[in-house]
C-alpha cells in the first residue's frame with residue numbers, strides 16, 4: 213500500500229501519470245475533432261450529434277450522466293497531467309548540475325520549455341473555449357443559443373472581425389507542437405524508441421499531432437473562407 217502511495221512521487225510514476233493522462237486527452241481530442249467534422253453535414257445533424265452526447269446511455273442513464281462521467285475523466289486527467297509536469301520540471305531543475313554551458317542549457321531546455329509554455333497557453337485556451345462555446349459568456353460569444361451548437365460555432369467564428377477564429381488557429385499551432393512532443397515522450401516512456409524505429413515513431417508522432425490539429429482547423433478556416441455558414 214505504501215509502495216502504491218509512493219509511486220506518484222517517483223520520476224517514473226510521474227512519467228506514467230503524464231503518459232496515461234496524455235493518452236486520455238489524445239483520445240478525447242481525436243473524438244472531439246471527428247465529431248466537429250459533422251458540422252459539414254449541416255445544422256440539423258450537428259445539433260442532433262451534440263444532443264446525442266447528452267442522451268448517451270439512455271434510457272438506463274439519466275440526461276447527461278454519461279457525458280459527466282467522461283467530463284470527470286477528462287478533468288481529472290488534465291489536473292494530473294499538469295501536476296506531474298510541474299513537479300517533474302521542479303525535480304529536473306533541482307537535479308541539474310550547476311555548471312552548464314549556455315548552449316547546452318538552451319538545447320536541453322528547448323523541449324521542456326515548449327511543453328510548459330505551450331501547455332499553459334493551451335490551458336488558457338481551454339478556459340476561453342469553454343466561455344465561448346459551452347457557457348456562452350456574453351461578450352465572449354456574440355449570440356449564444358444553448359440548444360443550437362451549430363449556430364454557436366458559425367456565429368462564434370464569424371464575429372469580432374475573425375479574432376476568435378484566429379485565436380483558435382494560434383492555439384492549434386501550440387497544440388500541434390504539444391501533441392508532437394507529448395506523443396514522442398510517450399514512446400520514450402514506453403521504451404519503444406531505438407535507432408531502427410526512431411524515424412517511424414517521429415513520423416507517427418507528427419501524424420497524431422497533424423491529423424488532430426488540421427481536422428480542428430478546417431472549422432474556423434471553413435467559416436472564414438465561406439465554406440460554412
Ligand code: HEM
Nearest residue numbers: 244248262283338341345346361365380387428429431432
Ligand atoms: C476549431 C476547433 C474547435 C471547435 C469548433 C470546438 C467546438 C466545441 C463546441 C461546439 C463545444 C460545446 C459542445 C456542446 O456543448 O455540445 C466544445 C466543447 C469542448 N471543447 Fe471544443 N472545439 C474545438 C477545439 C477544441 C480544442 C482544441 C480543445 C482542447 C484543447 C477543446 C476542448 C473542449 C472541451 C474540454 C469542451 C467541453 C466538453 C463538455 O464539457 O461537454 N475543443 N467544443
